[in-house]
Amino acid sequence: MAQTAGVKPMSIAGRVASERERCLGMTDVERAWRKQWLKDQVLAPNEPVHVEAYWKERTNIIRRIYRAPLDNLFKGLTPVLGASRAADYRYITGKLGLIFFGIFAGHYYFKYNANDWTRKGGWRVHKSKPMVLPGQPGFPKKSDRTKGSDYANTGFKHAPDV
Template sequence: MAQTAGVKPMAIAGRVASERERCLGMTDAERAWRKQWLKDQVLASNEPVYVEEYWRERTNPIRRLYRKPLDVLFTKLMPVLGQERASNYRFIVGKLGMIAVGILSIQYYFKYNGNDWTKKGGWRVMTTKPMVLPGQPGFPFKSERCTDSDYAERGFKKATI
């Protein structure tokens, strides 16, 4: 959904946002309005304000749950590292942790859920024969599979049944 929900956006600065328009001439009311508008653009010393209840209402409980350990850790490290650096480190550690969990999950899946003769599912991982060109050692390439029954056996001959 568009940020303005289909309504054409309107600039609150008015016609005096452009320097060219201001040079054409401004009325006293426009000058007063522009002065107040520029004054309103200055943030207070405590901005931006972090409101815990507002953040809690806007975030998913599951997201809060998996973020909690790093939030607690980096809240304790914030006096040492500083707020900016602690939030940057928290972001990087969180992303690297998710990448590591993803890699370990993929490794686990391929290690324990391979496609062999006992299962119907799982990804079948096959290796291709190596490229051996004339003049290289091992040319012509001889397969270690001896008979036709060795092809597509999916680990049946290694079974201990």
């Protein structure tokens, strides 16, 4: 949700927000207003207040479910680490967990869903010919494919006889 909920933001400080404007001269009404405005900017010692019911209403049930394990873990670590450090560690742990899960899922997919002759789908992975420069052994590097049927081969030639 946007910070202003779709309403254009406006400054409540008025013309006295700028020091230059205040130096030009302020009326007694503006001074009293500015004094009250400055007092209103001071937060109470218990702020910001975390209201559990308000947070529950604003967050999706699915989000609350997938956040629950790390929230419970770091709720216990907060007295040891401190609120700020525990929040930072919780954030970093969640992001690293998602990165590791993504790497694992990608590895699993490419390992067990190869594009071969037994199935229609899967990503086709091409291996390029290694680079051999002049002066290196094996220059010029010839192709390993000797016949036309070697191209676009999806493993059928190497399949075990059934």
